[in-house]
Amino acid sequence: MTAILELLIASFFILTLLLIIFERTHKTLAAMLGAGLSLLVAITPGSVSNGEALIPDIEHLLELIEIDLILVIIGITLMVGVARTTGIFDYITIFLLKKSGDNQYKLLIAFSLLTMLFSAFLDAYMAILLMGSITIVGCDALDINPKPFILAEAIFSNLGGTMTRIASPPNLIIGGHFDIDFITFLLLTAPFVLISAVFTIFIWGFLFRKDLSQGISSLSYNEVLLIDERTVIQDQNGFKIAALVMTFTIIGFAITSFLPFKLELGYVAMAGGFLMVGLVGSDVEKSLEKVEWSVVFFLIGLLIIVGIAERANLLDLLIFPVEALFKIDLLFGVLSLQWINAFASSALDNVPVASVMTVIMDSLLEHYPTLSFNSLLVAVVIGTNLGGNITPIGSASSVQALTILKRSDNLEARTTFIEFVKFGILVTLIHLIIGTFYLSFLWIFRI
Secondary structure (H helix, E strand, O other): OOOHHHHHHHHHHHHHHHHHHHHHHHHHHHHHHHHHHHHHHOOOOOOOOOOOOOOOOHHHHHHHOOHHHHHHHHHHHHHHHHOOOOOOOHHHHHHHHOOOOOHHHHHHHHHHHHHHHHHHHHHHHHHHHHHHHHHHHHHHHOOOHHOOOOOHHHHHHHHHHHHHHHHHHHHHHHHHHOOOOOHHHHHHHHHHHHHHHEEEHHHHHHHHHHHHHHOOHHHHEEEEEEEOOHHHOOOOHHHHHHHHHHHHHHHHHHOOOOOOOOOOHHHHHHHHHHHHHHHOOOHHHHHOOOHHHHHHHHHHHHHHHHHHHOOOOOOOOHHHHHHHHHHHHHHHHHHHHHHHHHHHHHHOHHHHHHHHHHHHHHHHHHHHHOOOOOHHHHHHHHHHHHHHHOEEEEEEEEHHHHHHHOOOOOHHHHHHHHEEEEEEHHHHHHHHHHHHHHHHHHHHHOO
């Protein structure tokens, strides 16, 4: 490859990352612009030494895009978006509001764990969208400050997003690249997530003890008790069908691990999404608007940029410093990678971090045959997902949480960048310490 073309691809790669980091433009626009410019260079005849183009045809281009990842995002966002119109999520929330009594601590636990559950099985970003808007309404009804709940939901959204292969774009990128089945991924990450969740509840209760210790007025709570959760159900049949489709889709994700034939998660997600539209979505055009198309094209653009940079051997500059850590000691390298990923994800969007990490992991596994794949995988997944809790720009969930609080009519709910960092870095450090012990356990027992 000529030095000029190599320099151009490197420039486009760096420019795209800078635009995403500093948010000078919409991240999807930045990724599409970078991908377009990189492709112009990559399809140029003579861009590699044998006279061919770096990306000579459409087949080579499709190799850069994780199609299964794209199908999962389209399918899940379609399914959840249409299901939401039936009132199923509002029904669940009103039920929780009633069962929590007039105790804010119980409400915190209920909202946090429900967010984590939604994140793990229905996508982390969708979880904060659902729970955030519902929480604001619930807190207004109870006349309490929504800040402790929304910020906790951002933390638990990323925690839940660590647990399954479909829960977040970084997991989809990493899991899809290494073709890890749903159950294997869940079994490797769930123990860490559950332990971290318990610690987080106690820490959050302590940090916001002033707000949470205030009682809910009997008048406000009695008004909530008078709400009939059945009134939020827009369509009784649609409600039942939506619950069944989501349940069977989640079961479908799980059983793909045990089938005697290959079934990609993208097929299951698309089946769930299409069934939801066909059986529940009365307006096809409105249903299709539920898909997070900006996320889809952001990922496509980013995967193209990273793929072209990899084929141009530009990512070797990132691989060498990481491999130096593994030369010291393999376990030290694995533990270091968790911390490095976390702080990289706090400054960058965690999606490009995950894309680059798949290339680095390939190189590490090639050069160190005795390296434990499971430990390496969990280290990267923990760091990439939970680094987003350090700053409000580290993940889509954190960004959305702050946006929801800014829109709140309650002035006490407003949260600054520095205030988020103060809470986020403390919780993330505890998560990473737990992760260090957990990774050491996986390494020692060769799990």
